[in-house]
Amino acid sequence: MLQLSWLFYEGVPGVERERCAAEQGCQVCQRVCPYGAWRWVDGYPELDKETCQTCGLCVVSCPRGAIVNPRWTPEQLEGEIQTLLDPRIGDLRPRGLVFQCQRAEVAPLRAHPSWLKVTVPCVGMLPPSWLLAPLVLGAGAVQVFSCPQGCTHHLEERGAGTVRFCQRVLAQLGLPEDRIRSGRDLLQPPPESMGRIEVWGLFLPQEPARVFQLLAELCSRTELSLTDPLAPLGQIHIDPDVCTGCARCAQVCPAGALGLEEEADRRRWTFDAGRCVACEECLLACPEHARGAIQIVRAVDLQVWRRGQVPIHEAKIVRCIRCGQPITAATLLDWIENRLRGESPELIRYLRQYCATCRQAFVSAGGHW
Numbered sequence: 474m475l476q477l478s479w480l481f482y483e484g485v486p487g488v489e490r491e492r493c494a495a496e497q498g499c500q501v502c503q504r505v506c507p508y509g510a511w512r513w514v515d516g517y518p519e520l521d522k523e524t525c526q527t528c529g530l531c532v533v534s535c536p537r538g539a540i541v542n543p544r545w546t547p548e549q550l551e552g553e554i555q556t557l558l559d560p561r562i563g564d565l566r567p568r569g570l571v572f573q574c575q576r577a578e579v580a581p582l583r584a585h586p587s588w589l590k591v592t593v594p595c596v597g598m599l600p601p602s603w604l605l606a607p608l609v610l611g612a613g614a615v616q617v618f619s620c621p622q623g624c625t626h627h628l629e630e631r632g633a634g635t636v637r638f639c640q641r642v643l644a645q646l647g648l649p650e651d652r653i654r655s656g657r658d659l660l661q662p663p664p665e666s667m668g669r670i671e672v673w674g675l676f677l678p679q680e681p682a683r684v685f686q687l688l689a690e691l692c693s694r695t696e697l698s699l700t701d702p703l704a705p706l707g708q709i710h711i712d713p714d715v716c717t718g719c720a721r722c723a724q725v726c727p728a729g730a731l732g733l734e735e736e737a738d739r740r741r742w743t744f745d746a747g748r749c750v751a752c753e754e755c756l757l758a759c760p761e762h763a764r765g766a767i768q769i770v771r772a773v774d775l776q777v778w779r780r781g782q783v784p785i786h787e788a789k790i791v792r793c794i795r796c797g798q799p800i801t802a803a804t805l806l807d808w809i810e811n812r813l814r815g816e817s818p819e820l821i822r823y824l825r826q827y828c829a830t831c832r833q834a835f836v837s838a839g840g841h842w
Contacts, residue, residue, distance in 0.1 A: 483527055483544070484527070484542050484543045484544030484545075485520060485522050485525050485527055485542065486520060486525070486527070486531055486532055486540045486541060486542040487520065487540075487541055487542075487543075488502075488517060488518055488519070488520075488539055488540060488541075489539045489540075489541055490517055490539075492537045492538060492539035493517060493518070493537060493539040494536065494537050494539070494727035495513075495516055495517045495518060496516065497724065497725050497726075497727060498724075498725040498754065498758060499536065499537075499725065499727040499752070499754055500513075500518075500754075500757075501531075501534050501535060501536060501727070501752050501754065502518050502531040502534065502535055502540055503518060505530045505531060505534045506525075506530060506531055507528065507530065507626060507627065507628075508524050508525060508526055508528075509524065510522075510524040510525040510526075511531065518540075526625070526626060527542065527594050528594055528595045528597070528598055528626040528628065529542070529545075529593065529594035529595055529598040530595075530598045530626075530628075532546075532547075532598075533547075533598055533599070533600050533603075533678070534752070535678060536678060536679075536727040536728040536750050536752050536754075537678065537727055537728075538677060538678040538679070542594075545593070545594065547676040547677055547678070548676070548677075550591070550593070550603075550676055551606075551673065551674075551675065551676040553591060554570065554591060554606075554607055554610060554676075555610060555673070557570065557589045557591070558570070558589075558607065558610045558611040558612055558669070559611075560611060560669065565586065565587055566587075566665075567587055567613040567662060567663050567664065567665045567666055568587055568589055568611065568612055568613060568663065568666070569587055569588045569589065569612055569613050569614045569615065569616065569662070569663025569664075570588075570589055570591060570607045570612045570614075570615045570616070571588050571589065571590045571591065571615075571616045571617075571618050571659065572591055572593055572596050572599060572603075572604075572615070572616070572617050572618060573590055573591070573592050573593070573596065573618040574592075574593065574594070574595050574596050574597075574618070574619065574620045574624070575592050575593065575594055575595075576595075576620055576625055583659075583660060584659035584660065585659060585660060585661060585662045585663075587613075587662045587663055588616070588659045588662075588663065590618075595624065595625075595626050595628060596617050596618065596619050596620075596624075596632050597619075597624050597626060597628025597629060597631050597632035598626075598628060598631075598632075599617070599632065599635060600635070600681065600705050601635050601638055601639050601642070601681070601703065601704070601705050602675070602676075602680070602681035602684040602685070602705055603676060604617070604635065604636070604639045604653050605639055605642065605653070605684050605685070605688055606675040606676060606684050608652060608653075608667065608688060608691070609669075609670050609672070609675065609684060609687045609688050609691060610669060610670070610672075610675070611666045611668070611669035612663070612666065613652070613663035613664040613665050613666045613667075614651070614652045614653065614654070614663040614664055615652065615653045615654075616653075616654055616655070616656065616657075616658070616659070617632060617636055617653075617654070617655045617656075618657065619632060619655060631703075632655070633655060634702075634703045635703055636653060636654065636655050637703075638701050638703040638704065639653040640653060640654070641699060641701065642685070642688075642697070642699060642773065645697055645698075645699055646688065646689060646692045646694050646697060647692060647694070648667070648692060649664070652664065667691055667692065668691055670687055670690070670691060672687065675687075678750065679728070679748065679750075681705040681706055681750065682706055682746075682747040682748070682778050685697060685773055685775065686775060686778065689775060695775065696775060696776065697773060697774070697775045698772070698773070698774045698775070698776065698777075699772065699773045699774070700770060700771065700772040701771060701772070701773075702771055703771070704751070704771040704772050704773050705750065705751065705771075705773075706746065706747070706749055706750060706751055706771070706772065706773060707746070707749040707750070707751030707753075707769040707770065707771050707772070708746050708749065708769065708770045708771075708772050708774070708777060709722075709730070709731060709744050709746075709749065709755065709767065709768070709769060709785065710767070710768045710769075710770065710785075711742060711766065711767050711785055711786040712765050712766055712767070712768075713786060715761050715764050715765055715766040716761065716766045716767070716786060716788070716804065717760065717761055717766070717802065717804050717805045717807075717808040718740060718788035718801070718802025718803070718804040718805045719760065719801070719802070719805050720733055720740065720742075720802070721755075721758040721759060721760070722742075722755035722756075722758055722759055722767055723742060723755075724758070725754045725755060725757075725758040726754065726755055727752060727754060728748050728749060728750050728752065729745075729748055730744060730745050730746070730748040730749035730750075731743070731744055731749075731755060732744070732745075732782060735790065735799065737790075738789055738790050738792070739787050739788070739789065739790060740787060740788045740789075740790050740799075740802055741784050741786070741787040742784065742785050742786040742787065743782045743783060743784050743785065744782065744783060744785045745781055745782040745783075746774065746777045746778055746780070747777075747778035747781070749769075751769055751771050753769060755767055755769075756768075756769060788802040788803065788804050788805075789802065789803040789804075790802060790803070791803050791806055791825065792828075793826070793827050793828035793830075793831055794826045794827065795827055795828075795831045796828060796830070796831055798828045798830070799828070800825075800827070800828045800829075806824065806825050809824060810824075810825070823835070
């Protein structure tokens, strides 16, 4: 009896369906979960609570912020950090922030009082923007306090890589890299703050670009360009020689970074790099991804973000000769025809000249190819 462990309440995440992009085909939560705890029920993700270990990866990875853990949300976390760093509260100067895993041992007692602790489900799940945002809000430095017994979720490499990426960002902005670091050096006080920008919403899933922009502004820098596998945003490239024009990439984009416009006889793809969270749903949906039709480069680039939503690709639209409605992109019809070689020329002609509605009407009226 005396050796039994303490019972404690551990909240698990759930899905807010009104914000979920599952109907568009998004399955980010299922792909990132290291435990396979998400499954699909009636077209939406459902959590196996017995399997879930509350690492938090699904929460920070969801492009819509539809995965919510009632015990800790980005809004709650931001509220705590804003309060800890608010210079109007208390006389503590300077102030540094320590992210610590909820499963970690109690922080060392011999710590400088200027280091303020924030507990998260797992430090390995922290995205770069969450490590950089406290610097915008007035922290002199940020430390990631990993579990001394090793990460139970095996996210050590991810966490270490995120810290290294943030250090690269700081170096480009002319800041000391050790303003963000891993370790347990809590005896010395943190460095002085670079300043504070009064702003909210930096921990929302749609706001990583804003964090980098504000940090550059705080450093009086107008340029920041960095390519890295752990960058939290992406830049889309479409190869016009391979793309079939099916538009699946834009249809599944849960972040709204890829857009689709149709006018007259053209279909145009637009892209806002500042909104792309590099979830790679577009890659998975593309039937020609293996041939390089669409690619993502993970990067941070202020100049590219300033452009906003810009055209990146276009294709000619073929219209139905009967009703005038669009059939699809000419390149997709070419792709279909190449795969139907040997079929009836009449079938191919009807596919190229009539929309799905008119083809169905033709068949219903007793026609044949």
